[in-house]
Amino acid sequence: MSRRITYREAIREALQEALRRDPRVFLMGEDVGRYGGAYGCSKGLLTEFGEARIRDTPLSEAGFTGAGIGAALGGMRPIVEIMTVNFSLLALDQIVNTAATLRHMSGGQFSVPVVIRMATGAGRQLAAQHSHSFENWYAHVPGIKVVAPATVADARGMLWTALEDPDPVIIFEHATLYNDEGEIEDSGPLAQPLEGAAIRRAGSDVSLITYGGSLKKVLAAADELAREGIACEVIDLRSLRPLDDKTIAASVARTHRAVIVDEGWRSGSLAAEISARIMETAFFDLDWPVERVCSAEVPIPYPRHLEIAATPQVPNIIAAVKRALRR
Amino acid sequence: MTDFRMPSLGADMDEGTLVEWLKHPGDLLRRGDIIAVVETQKGAIEIEVFHDGVLEQTHAALGATLPVGSLLATIRMPGEVPAEQVSAVPEPILQPAAAVPPQPLPSQAKVSIDVLGQFRITPVARIIAARSGIDPGHILPGSDGIIGLREIAQLPQQPPKHRIGIDLDEMRKAIAAAMARSKREIPHYYVGSALDVTVMSDWLSSENAKRPVPERILSAVPIIKACALALRKVPEFNGHFTDGRFLPGQTIKMGIGIALRGGGLIAPAIDMMEMLPLDDIMRRLTDLVARVRGGRLRSSELSEATVTISNLGDDSADMVLPIIYPPQVAIIGVGQIAVRPWVVDGRLEPRKIATFTLAGDHRVNDGRLALRFLKAVEQYLKKPEAL
Numbered sequence: 001m002s003r004r005i006t007y008r009e010a011i012r013e014a015l016q017e018a019l020r021r022d023p024r025v026f027l028m029g030e031d032v033g034r035y036g037g038a039y040g041c042s043k044g045l046l047t048e049f050g051e052a053r054i055r056d057t058p059l060s061e062a063g064f065t066g067a068g069i070g071a072a073l074g075g076m077r078p079i080v081e082i083m084t085v086n087f088s089l090l091a092l093d094q095i096v097n098t099a100a101t102l103r104h105m106s107g108g109q110f111s112v113p114v115v116i117r118m119a120t121g122a123g124r125q126l127a128a129q130h131s132h133s134f135e136n137w138y139a140h141v142p143g144i145k146v147v148a149p150a151t152v153a154d155a156r157g158m159l160w161t162a163l164e165d166p167d168p169v170i171i172f173e174h175a176t177l178y179n180d181e182g183e184i185e186d187s188g189p190l191a192q193p194l195e196g197a198a199i200r201r202a203g204s205d206v207s208l209i210t211y212g213g214s215l216k217k218v219l220a221a222a223d224e225l226a227r228e229g230i231a232c233e234v235i236d237l238r239s240l241r242p243l244d245d246k247t248i249a250a251s252v253a254r255t256h257r258a259v260i261v262d263e264g265w266r267s268g269s270l271a272a273e274i275s276a277r278i279m280e281t282a283f284f285d286l287d288w289p290v291e292r293v294c295s296a297e298v299p300i301p302y303p304r305h306l307e308i309a310a311t312p313q314v315p316n317i318i319a320a321v322k323r324a325l326r327r
Numbered sequence: 328m329t330d331f332r333m334p335s336l337g338a339d340m341d342e343g344t345l346v347e348w349l350k351h352p353g354d355l356l357r358r359g360d361i362i363a364v365v366e367t368q369k370g371a372i373e374i375e376v377f378h379d380g381v382l383e384q385t386h387a388a389l390g391a392t393l394p395v396g397s398l399l400a401t402i403r404m405p406g407e408v409p410a411e412q413v414s415a416v417p418e419p420i421l422q423p424a425a426a427v428p429p430q431p432l433p434s435q436a437k438v439s440i441d442v443l444g445q446f447r448i449t450p451v452a453r454i455i456a457a458r459s460g461i462d463p464g465h466i467l468p469g470s471d472g473i474i475g476l477r478e479i480a481q482l483p484q485q486p487p488k489h490r491i492g493i494d495l496d497e498m499r500k501a502i503a504a505a506m507a508r509s510k511r512e513i514p515h516y517y518v519g520s521a522l523d524v525t526v527m528s529d530w531l532s533s534e535n536a537k538r539p540v541p542e543r544i545l546s547a548v549p550i551i552k553a554c555a556l557a558l559r560k561v562p563e564f565n566g567h568f569t570d571g572r573f574l575p576g577q578t579i580k581m582g583i584g585i586a587l588r589g590g591g592l593i594a595p596a597i598d599m600m601e602m603l604p605l606d607d608i609m610r611r612l613t614d615l616v617a618r619v620r621g622g623r624l625r626s627s628e629l630s631e632a633t634v635t636i637s638n639l640g641d642d643s644a645d646m647v648l649p650i651i652y653p654p655q656v657a658i659i660g661v662g663q664i665a666v667r668p669w670v671v672d673g674r675l676e677p678r679k680i681a682t683f684t685l686a687g688d689h690r691v692n693d694g695r696l697a698l699r700f701l702k703a704v705e706q707y708l709k710k711p712e713a714l
Contacts, residue, residue, distance in 0.1 A: 256451050256476060287449040287476045326471060 001186045008178040010156035011041040011117075015079065017190075018163055019049050022077055025163060028055035028064055029081030038083045039119055039178050065091035065116065069099045069168075072114040077163050082118035084126075085134045085172070091116075092137075099168040100143030111166040115159065120148075121213045121263055122311050123176040128299035131175075131307070133264040135212070136273070138170050139241040146241040147194050148172040150215035152182025154238060157192030165194065172240075174213025174263075197244035199251065203231035206321050207251040209274055210261040211237035214312055218261050221317035230325060240270060248274065249281035256287035257324040261312050266294035291320040328407060329378055331362070331400040333393050336372055336629035338653055339505045343367045344392040345399065354382045356402060361625065363399065368501040369593055374626040380404045390462040448474040455479050498591040509650050513568075517648050518697035519684035522704065523671075524550075524664055527711040528679045544609045546664060547638045550681070552608060552714045554636055554659050555579045555600040557703035563692045564657035564685070564700060565633045573656060573691045576633030578602075582652065583612065584637040585619045594652065595624050596632035605714055639663055646682040656688040 005013070018025045026049075027042060033056040036043030046054040057064035061082055068080035082088045088095070099112045122131035139146045145167060149155040155173070162169035184190070200215065201222055210218045215236050222232035233251050237243065252258050258278050262271035275290040296310040333343055347364035350356060361373040362382070380402040387399045448456070448463050452475050456463045466482065468474045509515075527549050535543040558565045558579050566575040579601045582594035595615050597608070618624055637649045638661040647660035662682040669678035683704055685697040707714065 256449075284450045284454055287451045326469060326473070326475060326477065 002183045003186065004181050005152060005184055007152050007155050007180050008039060008041055010152045014156050014159035015042060015045060018160055019053060024077040025079065026053040026055065026076065027079045027081065028057050028068060030057055030059055030083055032056060032081050037081065061087050061090035062094055066094040068114050069094055069112055072112045073110055078114050080114060080116045082116060084130045085118050085120040086129050086132055088118050096141050100141050103167065104143060112168050113166050114168050115162045115171065117171045117173060119175045120172045121174040121176060122300040122307055125302060125304055125307060127302040131300035135172050135240050136264050136270040139270060144168045144170055145194055146170045147239050148212040150212050150236050153184060154192050156184055157190050158194060160191050161194050172212060176213050195239045195242060197238055197247040198236045199233060200236045201232065201234040203233040204255055205231045206257040206259060206324055207233045207235060207255045208259050208261060209235045209248060211240060214261045214263055217312060217314050218317060221314045225318060225321055230321060232321065245277055245281055248278065252278055252282040253285040256285055259291040259293065259320045259324055261293045261317055263295055263311055265297050266292055267297065269294055288324045291324050293317050293320050328383060329402045329404055330398055331376065331402050333395050333397045333399055334374060334626050335395045336367055336369065336626055339501050340367055340395060342392055342394045345387050345389055346371060348385060350382045352382050352384055356380050356382055368497040369629060370624065372624050372626050372629055378402055378404065388462050388464045390465045447472060452476055452479050495589050495591050502591060505652060506650055509653050513651050513653065514689040515651060515686050516689050516694055517684055517686050518694050519646060519682055520701045521680050521682045522708065523669060523678050524681050524708050525679040527708040528664060530711040544605055548605050548608045549711050549714050550638060550661055551636055552605060553704050553707035555581055556707050557700050558634060559601050560703045561696055561700040563696050564687065566656060567654040568656050568688055568691050569654050580633045582632030582635035583615065584635060585616055593619055594632060594635050595619060595628035646684060648684060649686050651686055651688055656691045658686045660684040
């Protein structure tokens with residue numbers, strides 16, 4: 001049996017399932033309780049699970065993220081929600097210097113099974129302090145896993161797997177995805193693996209590599225290009241650390257062209273890292289330099305038209321594909 | 328330095344495709360060495376050099392189709408200084424002693440820069456081209472100057488790569504062109520005689536009986552040799568008609584018509600035929616036939632025979648009226664050797680008879696000369712031990 005739900009509902013169901021299955025699981029963050037979460041993902045959970053397990057926190061990312069890490073060290077399975085990736089920078093010290101390092105520094109004695117969820121990305125006119133994409137900053141750091149569910153099924157299925165992982169997992173939820181609907185297959189297992197990219201559309205002319213909120217734009221571009229007889233293969237990275245080199249290299253070996261769509265800024269981006277890996281693994285299969293579609297190197301603007309102009313859009317993606325195909 | 332150019336391998340050849348370099352820059356060359364293989368309408372031809380020296384530089388890329396006379400390579404003659412050393416010699420005149428001229432780049436570096444400058448090719452296209460034996464220098468780039476998968480896909484199915492063997496369609500075209508030109512331009516006349524070759528044939532049988540099978544000689548060999556010797560006596564049939572006048576051949580470079588199994592024929596030449604012992608002729612004929620059927624002939628064998636012989640062989644027809652191969656001025660036809668009733672010294676006897684014909688170019692020679700030629704052949708065949 002399959003049913004259609006929104007990305008937001010998928011997150012809420014996943015939280016609810018985790019809280020019901022494991023008494024060690026609790027959720028904390030700004031406005032997750034009484035308000036139901038900045039993006040409404042935890043609505044109703046306070047009523048079901050109470051204040052001990054759905055905890056509103058002060059506006060201190062470093063404080064509550066650190067508390068979550070401490071709880072994980074103490075045997076709990078905390079889910080920390082950070083309103084947006086911009087605010088997570090206040091918690092970088094806790095995540096990078098503490099969560100990511102303790103297993104290493106304790107000689108394997110301590111693990112930090114914390115899950116940190118946060119919204120990311122532009123597209124909702126939230127201006128330069130709420131709209132950036134810093135996934136690459138986290139994907140740079142050994143000791144943590146970084147995932148970006150782009151589909152309703154992954155939003156529903158990756159949380160439980162993340163909670164079962166003994167190390168810190170960061171889940172990036174693109175802010176434009178929450179209202180999107182998708183199919184959930186209830187008959188099979190709901191859990192989704194954390195690692196491994198997924199081919200969302202098969203094609204032979206070009207590999208479009210993307211993740212998170214850009215996936216729907218890439219699929220729309222692929223639809224439009226298909227009408228012109230261009231067959232795009234669309235790869236959803238899903239996991240940003242580790243990256244699935246094998247799937248990328250195998251796809252590029254088939255299509256001979258790669259276009260990476262990444263809402264981050266081009267300089268030092270995940271797109272740059274993926275491009276470098278394609279050079280390392282598939283250089284001799286290439287029929288065109290790797291193309292990148294990234295955000296303009298400006299703080300994400302507030303006005304709608306400028307926000308659109310600054311971030312990857314379907315026409316930019318189509319243009320990049322045509323460059324790669326020399327059309 | 329001497330230029331080595333695309334040779335003409337026949338009047339009907341105006342271009343050839345370079346398919347293989349057998350010598351490389353720096354290699355020592357001896358006169359007669361095979362330097363390259365060129366694909367022509369007559370198949371893959373091994374090209375020989377005519378000088379001793381060192382291969383200085385090659386100028387043509389593999390797969391290039393080039394007109395006759397195009398520069399293929401430069402050869403450094405014995406005693407000459409390599410090009411790099413020439414440019415490295417400081418100019419002695421009016422140069423201050425301290426000024427040392429900059430060392431020229433090694434020629435290797437220059438070559439690779441030139442190659443890179445000629446075209447841009449994507450990594451996957453380069454690899455596919457290499458696997459298919461296609462020289463990227465001969466793929467037409469797209470309008471953006473790049474060779475990619477699209478340009479590779481647009482190449483003809485059969486890439487212009489080294490074919491072993493002879494393209495019979497191409498050969499048929501070459502024969503058609505040469506024969507049509509011959510019949511259009513050359514006023515042929517034909518003179519023939521049935522000659523008694525019993526003496527030669529019997530001598531050859533007794534000679535062969537003394538030899539192991541691989542060393543035995545075919546009757547075509549003394550016939551060819553006798554014709555070559557007869558041509559020395561009647562040199563008006565040996566040479567070329569070029570620019571309205573007859574140029575006699577310096578030696579007798581005799582083209583031998585060899586039929587191919589799949590149809591078509593080819594007439595590679597053996598030079599100085601009149602001076603070769605019969606054993607040599609036999610060996611070279613065997614080698615020629617094998618290489619014709621394998622499609623590998625040498626340039627010297629295809630460049631401009633001075634006369635041709637078409638020998639029908641055993642169990643064939645009695646007579647042939649052959650067509651002259653321009654710019655030659657004669658062609659000799661020999662029918663099968665057959666036992667016929669023949670009058671010898673007033674008595675009827677079974678004798679071995681073969682009909683010899685000569686087709687001549689009436690612009691250059693006359694039937695009377697043909698008679699002298701046929702008489703001479705007859706005389707030589709009567710003393711086969713002297714051949």
